[in-house]
Amino acid sequence: MSGPEGEEKVVKSELRWALAAGAVVFIIFAAVLWAAITMRMNPPSNIEHADPATLHMQGEFTESNLGTTVEPDGRVTVRMVATQFAFVPNCLMVPQGREVTFRFVSPDVIHGILITGTNVNTMIVPGYVAQVHTVFRQSGDMLMPCHEFCGLGHSEMIARVQVVPADQFRPGPDGRAHCEGQTPLVNTAAPGVPAGDVDAGAQAQGPLVSGEPSPDPAQATQDAVAAAQPATGE
């Protein structure tokens, strides 16, 4: 390839490819835009500090405020502490088909959670609040293991999430909801597993879910990582 004609050809071909690449970029941006407006999808933006040393002395993450709360405006908020080597509380009750906001903190090291059968998945970094918005599409008992190695007791760090149909979700007058068979706050002597509990020994067999398996049991948006969140209200 030599001479001015050869060069012109090269320039033309470069332009064509540049246009093609530009078109791909624009299609991707258009998709991002579409998702942002219609599905409320966001890039990471939640920067919320929580001092790990004084977490247990702050109102929001004080023991008695942990767990599921229905706020006066009807929204469901779950607050949870991930600590070596347990989740507090270690069982959560949440309604199916309603918007649920999870707020996680850690007073010690990095932990992580995922709720089996859903796309709820986040790291919990000490110093920050990890927040996830989701809607559970199917009811049943799900397991929520810690998925970030956090020390010697990591493998026993598992919580349960009981997703109940919205009409069976009956929070108390204070707006709090607890798992069946779970005493809020202080555990009175209750050796062994209360009746009706999930046999956590079955965890190797995967999530314990009832009803028809759906390919999309929950869609989560996370303030820390973008994911899909269809705008569904109650």
Add this chain to the structure above:
Amino acid sequence: MASPDPHNTPETEAERRAGRLWARTAVMVVVGFVAVFGVLGFVIIPVAQGAQAGIDPWSAICRAVGVSPGSPAMRQPVSDTPAQPVSNVAWTPAILNTLSGADRATGQRLAQEVCSACHGESGVSPSPNFPHLAGQSAAAIYKQLHDYRSGARFNEQMTPVAEALSEQELAAIAAYYAEASDDLRLGTRNPLPDERLQRLVSEGDPSRGIPACNACHARGAGGPIETPMINGQHAAYLEAQLTAYANGGRRNDIYQRMRTISAALTEQERRELAAYYQGTR
């Protein structure tokens, strides 16, 4: 050899002008791109999302930029719950410094004057009614003394003792007892051999959500800093504490760590574990 080297041909004026044009166009494209998507990402999208969720435009922009917490597309939950700490000990750098710089000599004097009557010479307690303190970690002793003093943990004998001491004195005593005796050091004695308990102690029981005791209670295990050494401790004391955790009589463990675990154990297991950890002389 005959053709001239293309890199050495002098640039014509026209070529130079074309080059400048390219450079300018490229800069404009990049700047335009950043500007358009900056406005889209930080202004238009958050404002549009905020409008759907009932968030005012300015807050939506602040959230998108990351200066205020929350997502521009979701209302942020609020909580005005008053703090109800089960313990007022916070492991801030200031407290850790106080502990590491504490005056052992003062600690020793106070220990001999006040504590030795019950907890024995150098923290080795002859009576099972009083726990050993020798070799206990300074953080554990400090946390418990602080909790007795603040009322988070109550004991008729210990509470008045702790209430009479200052913060500095607590730290000094804690630092002294951590190194007090070579005779008995909590955390160094061998537990009783027992295969079944050994599993619970070193592997836990996933079916009941019980983590291995040694994930926290072994020296240097890496659990919470205030975790006390329990091997070598009097069995009667350990059992009493486990029972108190299980029935809510003692609730100064931050985030219910021990209350949850102890409530999942049977009464028999609590007794056996206490004896196991006391070990053999």
